Amino acid sequence: MPLKHFTETILVVVLGFLTILTGIAVAILPPLPAGLTPWLIVLALTLIYPLALYPMLRVNRADYEFRLLHFAPAFFALLWFLLQVVQLRFASLGVIQSIVSWGLSLPLVLVTFALLVWFCLHVIRRRIPRLTVLGLLLVPFLALSYSVEREGGQTLLGLVRWTEGMFAETGTGTGRSSSGSLIAIQENWGPSSSAAEAEWREKLRDLERASSAPSSVTVKPPVVSQGSVSSKPAHLPSSGPEWGALAIAGLSVYTGTLHRRARNRSRRDA
Numbered sequence: 001m002p003l004k005h006f007t008e009t010i011l012v013v014v015l016g017f018l019t020i021l022t023g024i025a026v027a028i029l030p031p032l033p034a035g036l037t038p039w040l041i042v043l044a045l046t047l048i049y050p051l052a053l054y055p056m057l058r059v060n061r062a063d064y065e066f067r068l069l070h071f072a073p074a075f076f077a078l079l080w081f082l083l084q085v086v087q088l089r090f091a092s093l094g095v096i097q098s099i100v101s102w103g104l105s106l107p108l109v110l111v112t113f114a115l116l117v118w119f120c121l122h123v124i125r126r127r128i129p130r131l132t133v134l135g136l137l138l139v140p141f142l143a144l145s146y147s148v149e150r151e152g153g154q155t156l157l158g159l160v161r162w163t164e165g166m167f168a169e170t171g172t173g174t175g176r177s178s179s180g181s182l183i184a185i186q187e188n189w190g191p192s193s194s195a196a197e198a199e200w201r202e203k204l205r206d207l208e209r210a211s212s213a214p215s216s217v218t219v220k221p222p223v224v225s226q227g228s229v230s231s232k233p234a235h236l237p238s239s240g241p242e243w244g245a246l247a248i249a250g251l252s253v254y255t256g257t258l259h260r261r262a263r264n265r266s267r268r269d270a
Helices: 005-027 036-059 064-069 072-089 091-100 102-123 127-150 154-167 178-186 195-212 243-269
Strands: none
Touching: 005 036, 005 064, 005 072, 005 102, 005 127, 036 064, 036 072, 064 102, 072 091, 072 102, 091 102, 102 127
């Protein structure tokens, strides 16, 4: 049985909406390798929809052009990945990536909408309502693209950084966001009503200031005793606090603080 006109109209509108969403998602993906995980998510979502819909389109004998158009969002994601890989090898070709992602992937979205308009005119069925809804979807997107580019790309850059922060790993290994972890820790270093806890937090701030201060090598003066004179220091101190020692000290401070809070709480309850 041929695809019903109303169902086909709904699918045209949904495809137009997904095209805009995919264009925005691809434009704000952080560069590789940080963008690999979000890219895989976008690619999976853009493939699940057409693959799940394809059996119904085939059974209802939908036009082949219409079936292929449903894979346009997945093509966005694949093109982004291909350009990223090429850009890693040939940095001069990064201008192509800039053109494709300009205005929240406006060139890709416009090409897909042009193909949708061509399909609506080609099949004749329900031309006016389909073209009207597509126009209502495209006009706000054009306004959004213009507003993003009017800010000199700063808004788009902020979205890219926001996306990268969402998928940054906070643990050890590649992609670790040390600055984000440091900010999260420092949020708990503010003033405290407990004198003991305030003292521990002051020690943590001292450790942070010591680790962020410019490193310098300090040579201790010779130690003079009655029996002998040492002309050389036994050893040179390290140029800064070791990260392992800092981690152990921070863990000790944290567990000590938790123990002190639990002890104070038990005393109050008693």
